[in-house]
Amino acid sequence: MDALRFITCGSVDDGKSTLIGRLLLDSKAVLQDHLAGIAHSSPSHAHDEADAGAQLDLARLTDGLMAEREQGITIDVAYRYFSSERRKFIIGDAPGHEQYTRNMVTAASSADAAVLLVDATKLDWQRPDLVLLAQTRRHALLCHLLRVPSLVFAVNKLDAVADAALAFAHIRAALLRFAEQAGLAAQAVLPISALKGWNVVDRGHGHDGWCGYHGPTLLEVLEQLPNTAPAPEAALAFPVQWVEKPGATDVDAVELPAAGAAPAHGRRVLWGRVAAGRVQAGDEVQVFPSGQRARVVQVLNRCRQPQAVAAGHSAGVLLERELDVSRGDWLLASPATAIPGADAATTPAQAQVSPYPARHSLSATLAWLDDEPLQPGRLYWALHQHRWVKAKVTRVLHRLDIHTLEQQSAERLEANGIGRVELQLQAPLPALGYAQSRALGALILVDSASHRTAAAVLLD
Numbered sequence: 001m002d003a004l005r006f007i008t009c010g011s012v013d014d015g016k017s018t019l020i021g022r023l024l025l026d027s028k029a030v031l032q033d034h035l036a037g038i039a040h041s042s043p044s045h046a047h048d049e050a051d052a053g054a055q056l057d058l059a060r061l062t063d064g065l066m067a068e069r070e071q072g073i074t075i076d077v078a079y080r081y082f083s084s085e086r087r088k089f090i091i092g093d094a095p096g097h098e099q100y101t102r103n104m105v106t107a108a109s110s111a112d113a114a115v116l117l118v119d120a121t122k123l124d125w126q127r128p129d130l131v132l133l134a135q136t137r138r139h140a141l142l143c144h145l146l147r148v149p150s151l152v153f154a155v156n157k158l159d160a161v162a163d164a165a166l167a168f169a170h171i172r173a174a175l176l177r178f179a180e181q182a183g184l185a186a187q188a189v190l191p192i193s194a195l196k197g198w199n200v201v202d203r204g205h206g207h208d209g210w211c212g213y214h215g216p217t218l219l220e221v222l223e224q225l226p227n228t229a230p231a232p233e234a235a236l237a238f239p240v241q242w243v244e245k246p247g248a249t250d251v252d253a254v255e256l257p258a259a260g261a262a263p264a265h266g267r268r269v270l271w272g273r274v275a276a277g278r279v280q281a282g283d284e285v286q287v288f289p290s291g292q293r294a295r296v297v298q299v300l301n302r303c304r305q306p307q308a309v310a311a312g313h314s315a316g317v318l319l320e321r322e323l324d325v326s327r328g329d330w331l332l333a334s335p336a337t338a339i340p341g342a343d344a345a346t347t348p349a350q351a352q353v354s355p356y357p358a359r360h361s362l363s364a365t366l367a368w369l370d371d372e373p374l375q376p377g378r379l380y381w382a383l384h385q386h387r388w389v390k391a392k393v394t395r396v397l398h399r400l401d402i403h404t405l406e407q408q409s410a411e412r413l414e415a416n417g418i419g420r421v422e423l424q425l426q427a428p429l430p431a432l433g434y435a436q437s438r439a440l441g442a443l444i445l446v447d448s449a450s451h452r453t454a455a456a457v458l459l460d
Helices: 016-026 032-037 049-054 066-071 098-108 134-145 164-182 218-224
Strands: 004-010 078-083 088-093 113-119 150-156 186-191 237-239 242-244 269-273 284-288 293-300 314-319 330-333 358-368 379-384 387-400 418-430 442-447 453-459
Touching (some): 004 016, 004 098, 016 078, 016 113, 016 218, 098 134, 134 150, 134 358, 150 218, 164 186
Parallel strands (some): 004 088
Antiparallel strands (some): 237 330, 269 314, 284 293, 284 330, 293 314, 358 453, 379 442, 387 418
C-alpha cells in the first residue's frame, strides 16, 4: 500500500498531540536524544515501559512552535512520519482551537483519513443522551464536506473515568447518532488512552476486551484504510506552478524521445502537480486562459527522468513550441483529445467542448474562517490552485446549524460558520464540482486588505 496521509482532529485538549506522540513512541519512530528531551523525570525511576511513557510529555513530540509549548495548545499543523511493519504514515496534527480552524481545514483538504478524538472526561458520559462538544461536531462536518475518505472516532481518556465501559457505550451511541443525522460514514469507533497507550498500538489495559471492545487497535485500523484514489481516466488538467527558464538546470542533458523533435536546450519547462488525468509525450493541450494549443514533446517526473505522470504527482512539461505560459495558467486536454480515440479532424464541432469549461458564476459550500463576518458584495481575492482572481459572494443562501444540522436562513456568516453561497468571479476559472475533483473543485478566499485567509470554498 501507499503511505496513508491522515490527520488528528477534535476539540482543544482532547489529546491529539499526545496520541501522535504515543504512535511515534510505540512504533519506535523517536530517537533516544529526542525522547530524553521531553522526559518529565528520569525514565530510570519508572517501573515498566508503560510507566516510562506516562512520564513523558508526548505532546511535545509534535508541538514544535514556542507559542505552542508556552500555551499548551496546538496552533499550526505539524507533520510527522512513521511506519509500522505493514505501512508508512504521514500524520498531520491539526489544532483543535476554534481560532485555528483554518489550519485544520488546510490539513484535511489533502488527507486520506481523519482520526477524530473525543475526550470522555469533558462529556456527561453517564447520560445515554449526552451531547457532543460543538468543536467535535464542527470538525466531523468539515471532514465530511472536505470529502476526507475515511473517518475514525477515537474516544480518549477513558482511563480517567469511573466506569470506562459505560462511558464508551454512551459516547459511541452519541457518535453514531450524530453520524447518521449528518450523513457521515464512520470506519470505526474505538476506545483509547493516548497517555497510557491502551488500544493505540497495543491492546487496551494489557488485554483484549477493555471497555467491552474486541475490535482492532487504532494502528490496525489505520493499516487497513484506503488511500484517496486519483481518477486517471479523467481528462488532463495541469496547473502551472513554476516556469523553469532555459539554462536554469541541465535540461538538455535529457534526450527527447520523439523522433525529429527539437532539442530541449533553450526550451522552458512547465512544472506543477497533475490535478486530473495523465500527461505524456504526444498529448495535445490547450492553455488556459489564452486558448492556444500545442503538443507535449516531453514529460519529466520529479527526478527529471522522461516518464508519463498521473494525477497527484509532480511533472515538468515541455511543449513543441514556446507559448506565453506563466504561473497560474493551466494546461488542459484539448476538447477533441478529451474524447478517447477522437481527434480534431474527425470530431464534430459541437463535440469539441472543453471538459473543464470556464465558469464565472459558482454555487458552493463555504467554511468561513476569518474573525470578521462574511459580508456579501465585498470583494475578496480567490485562489484556485495557483491562479488569483477577484471574487465576491453575491448571496448567502443559508447557514448550517452544527447543533441541529438544520439549514437556517442567513444574510452573512460569522467566524467558523458553514453555509451555502453564490459566488461571482471577475475572471473565469476551469472549475469542477468538489465531489468530482478535490483539486479543481476547491478554492480559498483571501481578505484583500488584511491578506488573511477568509474562507475555504467547495464548489458544486
